[in-house]
Amino acid sequence: MKIDGVASRTIWLEPDGWSVGILDQTMLPHTVVRKTLRTPEDAALAIKTMQVRGAPLIGVTAAYGVALAMRADPSDASLKHALAFLAEQRPTAVNLRWALNDLQATLASLPPKSRAAAAYARAAEIADDDVETCRRIGVNGLRLIQELSNERPGEPVNILTHCNAGWLACVDWGTATSPIYQAHDAGIPVHVWVDETRPRCQGSALTAFELAQHGVPYTLIADNAGGHFMQRDCVDMVIVGTDRVTACGDVANKIGTYLKALAAHDNGVPFYVALPYSTIDWSIERGADIPIEERGADEVLRVQGRLPDGAVASVAISADGTPARNPAFDVTPAKLVTAFITERGVCEASRDGLLSLYPEKKSCAA
Numbered sequence: 001m002k003i004d005g006v007a008s009r010t011i012w013l014e015p016d017g018w019s020v021g022i023l024d025q026t027m028l029p030h031t032v033v034r035k036t037l038r039t040p041e042d043a044a045l046a047i048k049t050m051q052v053r054g055a056p057l058i059g060v061t062a063a064y065g066v067a068l069a070m071r072a073d074p075s076d077a078s079l080k081h082a083l084a085f086l087a088e089q090r091p092t093a094v095n096l097r098w099a100l101n102d103l104q105a106t107l108a109s110l111p112p113k114s115r116a117a118a119a120y121a122r123a124a125e126i127a128d129d130d131v132e133t134c135r136r137i138g139v140n141g142l143r144l145i146q147e148l149s150n151e152r153p154g155e156p157v158n159i160l161t162h163c164n165a166g167w168l169a170c171v172d173w174g175t176a177t178s179p180i181y182q183a184h185d186a187g188i189p190v191h192v193w194v195d196e197t198r199p200r201c202q203g204s205a206l207t208a209f210e211l212a213q214h215g216v217p218y219t220l221i222a223d224n225a226g227g228h229f230m231q232r233d234c235v236d237m238v239i240v241g242t243d244r245v246t247a248c249g250d251v252a253n254k255i256g257t258y259l260k261a262l263a264a265h266d267n268g269v270p271f272y273v274a275l276p277y278s279t280i281d282w283s284i285e286r287g288a289d290i291p292i293e294e295r296g297a298d299e300v301l302r303v304q305g306r307l308p309d310g311a312v313a314s315v316a317i318s319a320d321g322t323p324a325r326n327p328a329f330d331v332t333p334a335k336l337v338t339a340f341i342t343e344r345g346v347c348e349a350s351r352d353g354l355l356s357l358y359p360e361k362k363s364c365a366a
C-alpha cells in the first residue's frame with residue numbers, strides 16, 4: 001500500500017543487502033519513522049516493543065532476525081540461540097513460532113557458511129508470500145462484501161474492524177483490510193467503523209491512518225460503542241484479524257474481540273475472521289490453551305499522543321499508584337465466528353471447515 005502516495009511495505013532489505021528496514025509503528029500516525037535493524041537483538045526489540053506488530057509481520061521480522069544472526073555468526077550455537085531468543089519476544093501470535101520453525105528447517109542441515117544467504121532468501125520468500133497470501137484473502141473476502149452490497153445497491157457496506165489487521169500488521173494488503181481495500185478499489189461503496197482498540201490504540205493510530213491513506217471512508221469509535229452501533233443496525237459485517245486459530249477454530253485476537261463477537265452474535269451481524277495459513281496452530285484444539293500475552297500496566301495507565309508543538313508524549317490518565325492489568329489478547333470461541341476468510345477460500349469456523357481448505361493437514365490436526 002502507499003504512504004503519502006509512495007508505495008511502501010512494512011519491512012524491507014536495505015540497499016546494503018544485509019540490514020533490514022522497518023516502519024517504526026510506535027510513532028504512527030504522528031510521524032513516519034523508518035528504522036534499520038542490524039542485529040538479531042534489534043529485531044527482537046522491534047517485536048517486543050511493537051515497533052513492528054501484527055502476527056504475519058512479527059513472523060517476517062523474526063525470519064530476518066535469524067538472517068542477521070547468521071550473518072554475524074552462522075554456528076549451530078548461534079542459530080539455536082537466535083531461534084530461542086526471538087521466540088520469547090511475544091507468546092500469542094503463532095506466526096512467530098511458525099516462521100522460526102521454517103528458518104530452522106531451512107538452515108539446520110546446511111553448512112554454516114551457507115546459512116546467511118539461505119536465511120535472507122527464505123525471509124524474503126516468506127515476506128513475498130505474505131503479500132500474495134493477503135491479496136488472495138482480499139479476493140475471497142471481496143465476494144462477501146459484494147453480496148451485501150448487492151442487497152442495497154449504491155449504499156455503503158458498513159464494516160466494523162477491531163485493532164489493526166491491516167497492511168501495517170503484515171507486509172502489505174493486510175488480512176481484515178484486504179477485502180476492504182479490494183472492494184473499495186472495485187468501486188463497491190464501503191465504510192469502516194474503526195475500533196480505537198485500547199490500550200495500545202492500534203485502531204486509532206494505525207487502522208485509521210492506513211484507511212485514510214487509501215481514501216477508504218471510515219469513522220473512529222470508542223471500543224465500547226461497537227455494540228451500540230450493531231444494535232442500531234449500523235454494522236453490516238465485522239471483519240477482524242487473528243494471532244492464532246486452533247485446529248477447531250477458536251480465535252485469539254486483540255483484547256476486546258470476544259466482546260465484539262458477542263455483540264455481533266446478539267444482533268445477527270456476521271462476524272468474519274481473516275487469516276493466512278501461517279496463523280493456524282494445528283497442534284492445539286482449545287482456545288483455552290493459547291498463551292495470552294500480559295503486557296505492562298503502563299499501557300493502560302498512560303496514553304501516547306502528539307502535543308501542540310508536534311512532539312509525541314505519553315501522559316498518565318489515572319492517579320499515581322493505580323493498579324492495572326493488561327491482557328493483550330482474548331479468545332473468541334469458534335461458535336461465535338460466522339466464517340474464516342483465508343487465501344484458499346471461505347470456510348466454516350471448525351476443524352472440518354479448516355481441513356476442507358487445508359486437507360494436507362489432516363494428519364497433524366490436534
Ligand SMILES: CSC[C@H]1O[C@H](OP(=O)(O)O)[C@H](O)[C@@H]1O
Pocket residue numbers: 053054055056162163164165166169170174175176202240241242243253254255328
Ligand atoms: C493480521 S494479524 C493482526 C493482529 O495482530 C494484532 O495484535 P498486535 O497489534 O498486538 O500485534 C491484533 O491482534 C490484530 O488483529
